[in-house]
Amino acid sequence: MxxxxxxxxxxxxxxxxxxxxxxxxxxxxCVTVCQAGGEKEVGLLAxxxxxARMKMGTPLEALEATPARQCEPxxxxxxxxxxxxxxxxxxxxxxxxxxxxxxxxxxTPVFPGVNTTFLGETVTHGVxxxxxxxxxxxxxxxxxxxxxxARCAKQLFNGPCGGSSKGKCEIKREADCAWQLIYDRLNxxxxxxxxxxxxxxxxxxxxxxxxxxxxIVREDLKV
Amino acid sequence: xxxxxxxxxxxxxxxxxxxxxxxxxxxxLNFPGNVEFVRVPxxxxxxxxxxxxxxxxxxxxxxxxxCYEENCQFLRGNLRAxxxxxxxxxxxxxxxxEKERIEICHLATNCGPKLAETLHRxxxxxxxxxxxxxxx
Ligand code: SF4
Ligand code: SF4
Numbered sequence: 098m099x100x101x102x103x104x105x106x107x108x109x110x111x112x113x114x115x116x117x118x119x120x121x122x123x124x125x126x127c128v129t130v131c132q133a134g135g136e137k138e139v140g141l142l143a144x145x146x147x148x149a150r151m152k153m154g155t156p157l158e159a160l161e162a163t164p165a166r167q168c169e170p171x172x173x174x175x176x177x178x179x180x181x182x183x184x185x186x187x188x189x190x191x192x193x194x195x196x197x198x199x200x201x202x203x204x205t206p207v208f209p210g211v212n213t214t215f216l217g218e219t220v221t222h223g224v225x226x227x228x229x230x231x232x233x234x235x236x237x238x239x240x241x242x243x244x245x246x247a248r249c250a251k252q253l254f255n256g257p258c259g260g261s262s263k264g265k266c267e268i269k270r271e272a273d274c275a276w277q278l279i280y281d282r283l284n285x286x287x288x289x290x291x292x293x294x295x296x297x298x299x300x301x302x303x304x305x306x307x308x309x310x311x312x313i314v315r316e317d318l319k320v
Numbered sequence: 321x322x323x324x325x326x327x328x329x330x331x332x333x334x335x336x337x338x339x340x341x342x343x344x345x346x347x348x349l350n351f352p353g354n355v356e357f358v359r360v361p362x363x364x365x366x367x368x369x370x371x372x373x374x375x376x377x378x379x380x381x382x383x384x385x386x387c388y389e390e391n392c393q394f395l396r397g398n399l400r401a402x403x404x405x406x407x408x409x410x411x412x413x414x415x416x417x418e419k420e421r422i423e424i425c426h427l428a429t430n431c432g433p434k435l436a437e438t439l440h441r442x443x444x445x446x447x448x449x450x451x452x453x454x455x456x
Contacts, residue, residue, distance in 0.1 A: 105414070106411070106415070107414065137369060140373075141369045144369065144373055144376045145411050145415055147376060147454075148372070148376050148417070148455075151454045152416045152417065152454040153416075
C-alpha cells in the first residue's frame with residue numbers, strides 16, 4: 098500500500114497562515130493503515146492545529162472529513178458541500194488524493210498534509226518499509242519475490258555489488274542487502290540456478306516513469 | 321492569576337487509578353477544586369487524541385493514572401499509554417504548550433493518598449504555568 102508521513106506541524110501552519118476556515122480531509126484507505134491520514138489522524142491534527150492557532154491569537158476553524166477513498170472522484174464529490182463552506186482544504190491523503198481534490202475543486206486551494214513516501218509493507222506495528230517502485234515491468238518472478246528495484250540501493254539486476262557485507266547494504270548499513278535476500282530466498286526454494294540467468298537491461302525509457310506520465314486504459318471498463 | 325483554579329482531567333485506569341480515587345474518597349482526602357475523573361477500562365484505552373482533546377476543550381492539565389509498569393492486567397496497556405504520552409508531548413512542543421501539562425502517574429489500587437497528592441502537586445504546578453492559552 099501507499100505509505101506516507103505527516104508533514105511537520107510548523108510547515109502545515111505556514112500553508113494555512115492566511116486562512117481561518119479549512120476542511121481537513123483524510124482518507125479511509127492506505128493512509129489509514131499507515132496511520133498518517135485516517136480518521137484518527139485527522140482528529141489529532143485538527144486538534145493540534147486549532148490549539149496552535151488559538152495560542153497564536155488567530156483561531157482556526159477546522160472541519161473534519163474522512164472519505165473512504167480520496168483518490169476516487171465519487172468520494173471527492175461527497176465533500177462538495179463542505180468545501181463550499183471553507184477557504185482552503187488540507188488533505189492528509191497521499192499525493193494522489195490531494196490531486197483528486199484539486200482537480201475536483203478548481204476554486205479552492207488544496208494543501209498536502211503528508212509526505213507520500215513509498216509503496217510499502219507493514220513490517221510490524223508502527224514500522225513500514227519500501228517494497229515496490231511501480232517500475233512498470235515486474236521481475237519478481239526472477240528474483241524470488243524480492244524487488245531489486247525498490248530494495249537494492251543501486252537497483253542492480255544481476256547479483257550484488259562488492260559492498261554487500263554480512264547481509265547488509267553498504268549504502269545503508271541498517272538495511273538488508275536486497276541481493277542477499279534474493280540469494281537466501283532462491284536458496285530456500287532450491288532455485289539457486291536462477292542467479293545465473295542474466296536479467297536483461299530494462300527499457301526504462303518506455304516502461305517506467307522516465308517515459309513521462311503513464312496511463313492505463315481498459316476499454317471494456319469505460320462507461 | 322489570583323483566583324485561577326486549574327481544570328484537570330484525570331484519566332483513571334479501572335484496575336488502579338479509579339479504585340485509588342475511590343479509596344481517597346473513602347478516606348475523605350480532599351482533591352483540588354476542579355478535577356474531572358474519566359474512568360477507562362485500561363490506560364491502553366487512552367488515545368493520543370483524548371489527551372489533546374481534553375486540552376483543546378478546556379483543561380489546563382491532564383493526568384493519566386495507570387498501573388505500575390509490568391503490572392498491567394492487559395499486559396501492555398500502561399506502556400502504550402506511556403508511548404502515546406510521549407507522542408502527545410512532541411505535539412505539545414510544536415503547538416507551543418508546556419509538555420508538563422500532560423503527565424502520567426503509576427500507582428496501585430491502594431494508593432489513594434498518592435493520587436490525592438499527585439492531583440494537588442499538579443494543581444500547584446498548573447497555577448504557576450497559568451491557564452492553558454490554547455483552549456478553544
Ligand atoms: S520489479 Fe518493479 S513492479 Fe515489481 S516490485 Fe519491483 S518495482 Fe515493483
Ligand atoms: S549492498 Fe546489496 S542492496 Fe546495497 S547496493 Fe550493493 S547489492 Fe544493492
